[in-house]
Structure formats: structure tokens, C-alpha cells
Amino acid sequence: MKILVIEDDLSLRELLVKSLEKERYIVEEADDLQAAMFKIEDYRYDCVLLDIMLPEGSGFEILERLKALKKQESVIIISAKDSLEDKVEGLELGADDYLSKPFHLAELHARIRSVIRRKQNHGNTAIESGNVRIVPQTFQVFVGEREFVFGRKEYDILLYFINRPNHLISKEMLAEAVWGDHIDQADNFDFIYAQVKNIRKKLNDGGSTVEIKSVYGFGYKLIVHD
Amino acid sequence: MYCVADREVVMRLIYRILLRLSIILLILLAGWAVYFYVNIINEVNDETDDSLEDYSEMIIKRTLVGLDLPSDNNSTNNRFHISEITQDYIYTHPSIEYLDEMIFIPEKNETEPARTLKTVFKNKNGDYLLLTVSVPTIDKDDLKEAILYWIILLYVILLSTILMVNVWVYYRSMKPLYMLLHWFDTYKIGTKSKPLKNDTNIYEFRKLNDAVIRHTVRTEHAFELQKEFIGNASHELQTPLAICQNRLEMLADSSSLTEEQLGEIIKTQQTIENAVRLNKSLLFLSKIDNGQFPDHTEVDINLLIRNMIEDLEEIYAYRNITLTFTESAPLHVLMHESLASALISNLLKNAFVHNKDNGRIFIDVSARGLTVRNTGEDGPLDEAHIFERFYQKNKKKGSGGLGLSIVEAICKMHCISIRYEYLDQQHSFILTFSKKNRWGN
Numbered sequence: 001m002k003i004l005v006i007e008d009d010l011s012l013r014e015l016l017v018k019s020l021e022k023e024r025y026i027v028e029e030a031d032d033l034q035a036a037m038f039k040i041e042d043y044r045y046d047c048v049l050l051d052i053m054l055p056e057g058s059g060f061e062i063l064e065r066l067k068a069l070k071k072q073e074s075v076i077i078i079s080a081k082d083s084l085e086d087k088v089e090g091l092e093l094g095a096d097d098y099l100s101k102p103f104h105l106a107e108l109h110a111r112i113r114s115v116i117r118r119k120q121n122h123g124n125t126a127i128e129s130g131n132v133r134i135v136p137q138t139f140q141v142f143v144g145e146r147e148f149v150f151g152r153k154e155y156d157i158l159l160y161f162i163n164r165p166n167h168l169i170s171k172e173m174l175a176e177a178v179w180g181d182h183i184d185q186a187d188n189f190d191f192i193y194a195q196v197k198n199i200r201k202k203l204n205d206g207g208s209t210v211e212i213k214s215v216y217g218f219g220y221k222l223i224v225h226d
Numbered sequence: 227m228y229c230v231a232d233r234e235v236v237m238r239l240i241y242r243i244l245l246r247l248s249i250i251l252l253i254l255l256a257g258w259a260v261y262f263y264v265n266i267i268n269e270v271n272d273e274t275d276d277s278l279e280d281y282s283e284m285i286i287k288r289t290l291v292g293l294d295l296p297s298d299n300n301s302t303n304n305r306f307h308i309s310e311i312t313q314d315y316i317y318t319h320p321s322i323e324y325l326d327e328m329i330f331i332p333e334k335n336e337t338e339p340a341r342t343l344k345t346v347f348k349n350k351n352g353d354y355l356l357l358t359v360s361v362p363t364i365d366k367d368d369l370k371e372a373i374l375y376w377i378i379l380l381y382v383i384l385l386s387t388i389l390m391v392n393v394w395v396y397y398r399s400m401k402p403l404y405m406l407l408h409w410f411d412t413y414k415i416g417t418k419s420k421p422l423k424n425d426t427n428i429y430e431f432r433k434l435n436d437a438v439i440r441h442t443v444r445t446e447h448a449f450e451l452q453k454e455f456i457g458n459a460s461h462e463l464q465t466p467l468a469i470c471q472n473r474l475e476m477l478a479d480s481s482s483l484t485e486e487q488l489g490e491i492i493k494t495q496q497t498i499e500n501a502v503r504l505n506k507s508l509l510f511l512s513k514i515d516n517g518q519f520p521d522h523t524e525v526d527i528n529l530l531i532r533n534m535i536e537d538l539e540e541i542y543a544y545r546n547i548t549l550t551f552t553e554s555a556p557l558h559v560l561m562h563e564s565l566a567s568a569l570i571s572n573l574l575k576n577a578f579v580h581n582k583d584n585g586r587i588f589i590d591v592s593a594r595g596l597t598v599r600n601t602g603e604d605g606p607l608d609e610a611h612i613f614e615r616f617y618q619k620n621k622k623k624g625s626g627g628l629g630l631s632i633v634e635a636i637c638k639m640h641c642i643s644i645r646y647e648y649l650d651q652q653h654s655f656i657l658t659f660s661k662k663n664r665w666g667n
Contacts, residue, residue: 012469015476016472019472080460101465103468105472105476106475168475168488184503185575191541191543216485216488218488
């Protein structure tokens, strides 16, 4: 999978490239509008990460150019502004998703996979990891050939992990993602443990090759055994 | 927005002018009228006395010379008679005496008031004689009555004319002021307003116009700069924060870390997370203060609260805090949705963070507003400071110190009154929505 990173901030760009390469993507980069234009005109990518706040121009022009060239790239907009107008304009110009800074790298990866999957599967969006399969439209979870019934929060947690394999997810991050932003007022996230315990049991019972590992008690990591 | 306090008495300028003018004129004109009347009456009286004096003189002269004296039935109404007096009389009475008395008039067969002059004189024989001259004063009284009547009438007419002229002159002269006020009513900062067209050749109003234009231009400019600045500042701040977070994230993913090392990374991440949240809150607060949320939609407060409570059930349960939600009526308000959300969420967060384990939270919604109560340790909060930014009686984890400031800013923007009370060891925040915000009520 080939990804183009269009970002003017050197540190951030370097980070993004490194992180994506770790995920085994092939990564190209552009640091300003002109460089970006050259890249998209000459090459094809599976996904484009576009920062719309670029010097000498707005990232929206890239979107317009992509549309004009009738290219099929999936575009994820990243922006520091978190402005509703920008979001709407971006999505209307053909972007597939919008991420506001600061974002977790795990989140970025999950969005990239989601956007690519959407394009590839043309609607069929079953998610697989090891021998675990999740069908989001019907909320069904299969371990091996067996279907397991998951409670609402359990399902949300499992889906979250499966979309972010091999990343350390702290308890806070998980809580915020699954229970909502208000969760930041809690000072203790141990209530998560009960849910994770249930998930682990079901995975075990199904002989799953996917494991949710505890990392020193700070959080969890989903790893896939071959 | 402009909110009027309940107890203020605000009067229009013209009424105040008329009131003051009326009181002053009432007293002054009355004083003048009384003074005028008294003097006129004195003149009238003096006239009568002078005429009596002349008549007396004439009669005395005629008597001394020996001429005929006028008969009683003359046309002048004056009556006289001469009588002899003893020497005693001279010692006990003044030689010239004016007095008012009732005399009998035979022709009319009535007793009427009259003015009398008594003069003592000596004839050529050396006898002392008393001349008494009288003139009926009924006509004089009628005259006095007429004068009084006309003075009162004039007083009333003068007073009302002065007031009316004042009103007319006032409105003609103050027209530019009212035009300016009207323009202000339609002026909204941050939006394109009609330019001020207020031609006048009155120096003060020209000065006022110029000042207003100058200051609104300056304010608009500052406003735009401020908006831009906030957006840019936040952007600049978010990027380095994002980079820190991401670097730490990558580091945390590596599997060759000891527990201690990972612990430090996680704690650093949390601190950065706090900074990010604080930055977002500050940005939000600034946006509210700058009126960057002008849109209003109808928001169902009951539904909003219900949804939020659902999300929070898990954390409440963990600290064994019970929440009781009482809806005595539906509350629908006109607000920007994210502001309504922020309002409720910050109130709830406050109620949770400053609560104790096994504590309680009560939310009561009525048709006019809502109340959020929570139990807690520590005594009552300092009412004067709780809404200040970053003020916290006891620093609690998870609280950035801006929550109540955001609540206050949102309330102020929508003229929602918010009150803090400490009753039965419970902290209460009582919000009342004004009529114009309530939908359907």
C-alpha cells in the first residue's frame, strides 16, 4: 500500500512517515503545495494524508486537482483547526475522512485502514484479524467458525482493538474512545478491566489467534499470533 | 446581548426634563404670580385711598371757604358727613384714619362693605370737626376677584405653553441623538451593518457621531484581529503538542521497555493530554466571548441530559455515586447545540469531580430552568470567585479550572441567570432561562 504524506511541519511529517513505514506502508512525502501537486500528477497512491494548512495555498486545491484529474485516491484531511466549515468543505470536495490535530497515531492508522478497506471492498466491510472476523453492519463476531455474542461495550472495545493492532492503547484512550469524551472526569479506569476480562474469555473459548495483552497494567495491546 | 436588571428605574430623557422643569416652574411662576397679585391689589387699594383723600380735601376746602357741599346723591358713590367732636377725641384718635367698615346704603337698602377716611379739621371758629368719607368697595372686590382669576388662568396657560414648547424644541434638537441610538440598536459587531448617516450641524452631535464611527471601526478591527489570533495561536500550539504525543506513542509501542520506563512515558502522555484539553477549553472560551456562536436552534434539554447520563453511568457506578434525574416539565431552549452540550457537560463534570464516594447528584429540570446539586466534602464554595478562570477551592484531578468559567460565559451570552447555593451540605447551581430563550413557553 502506498501513501502520500502532505505536511509542511518537518517534525510531524517525519513522525508520520516513520510511523507509517513501521506499519509496512510505502510512504512518499511532500512538504508544500507545489511538491504535492507534482506528486499527485505523476503518481498513484492508495491513500493521501493532506494537511490543509499549507504555506502559499490551501490543501483544498489538492482536493480540487485530484477531482479534476478524476483520481481514485482516498484522502484523509489532517488539520489543526478542528473547524466545522473546513470539515464540511473538505468532505464535499471529495475527501474521505477528517482528522483534527492532535490525534493518536493509532487513530490515524485505524482511519487509514478503514478508508482503504471501504474503497477495496466496495461496501463489504468485514474486518479480520487472525481468525477473528467482525461484521460491523450486523454486529456479529466470529472466532474461527463460531459466532459469539458480545455485549455493547465489549463489542466496541474489541472492534477498537482490532482496528489498531500492535499499538499500546492506554486505559484512558480506550475509555475515551468507547465511553465518550465525558469520561475524562473519571480518575480511575479500572472499570474497563471487567469488560476486557469478558472479551478475553470469549476469545479463549473460541481458540482465537488474537490476544489482548496487558502491558504492565497501563493499558492493552492487541497482538496476532501466527 | 444587553440584560436589564430588575430593580432599575430607567426614564426617558424628555420625561426627566419635563419633570424637573415642571417642578421648578411651578414654584417660580407661583412665586411670581403671588408677588404680582399682591402688588396689583396694593395698587388698587392705594387708588381707592387716594381718591378718598382727594375728595376729603375738596370737601374740607369748600367747608372752610364756605362753598356748597356736594349732595349725597351725586354720581360718585362717595358719601360723607361732617360731625362735631370734642377735644378728647383729638387726643384719643389719629387725625387721619383709614378703615374698612360695613355701612348702610339707604338707596339700596343694604349693608355693604366700604372704605372710610376720617379726617379731623378746624373751621375758622376754632371748632374741631370730623369729616367721614366712605366709598363702597364691592366693585373693588369684584375687580380683585377678576384679577385673581386672570392671574391663575395666565399661570396655567404659561406653564403648559412653556412645557409644550420645550417638548417640541427638544424633539427637533435631539433628532440626531435618536437617530444615533436607533443605529446602535441595529448595529452588531462582526456583521456588516448599515453605515451611520446622521447629518447634523450641531457641534456636540457631530462630535458624538465621529467618536462612534471611530470607535466602532477600531472595535471591528480588533475583533477581527482577535478572531484570527485565536485561531492561529491555537494552531501553533496544537502542532507541537501533537508531535510530542505522537513521538511518545511510537516510543510506547516498542516492546523493549521496562515497566518503569513505560510508566514515565504514560505519565508524560497524560500531562500532554491535559495541556491539549486546556488549550481546547481556552479556545472554546475565547470563541464564546467573541460571539462566534451566533446560530440558535431549538435544543431539547431533557433529551440532552438523558443521553449524557447514559454515557456516564459506568464512572458514576465505580465511585458508587447515584444520580437522580427529575423532569417536572420539558425544557426547550434556543441555543447553539454545542453550547448547550458544553453547558450541561461542564455542570455534570463539576458535580462529579467535586463529589465524594457514595455521594449523590440531583438534576431537576422544570419549564423555566434546571438545577444541578451534588454532595461533597469541604464546605461552601466562595460565590464571588467560583466562576473565575482557573479558580479552584481544592485542586481536583480531571478538573482544569475552566469548567465553571465556560458555564458562566454561556449563561451570560444567553441571559441565563445562574446562582450558587450551599444547602444541607449540598452544592447547588440553579439556572433560570429567560422567556426569550425558552421555546414554546
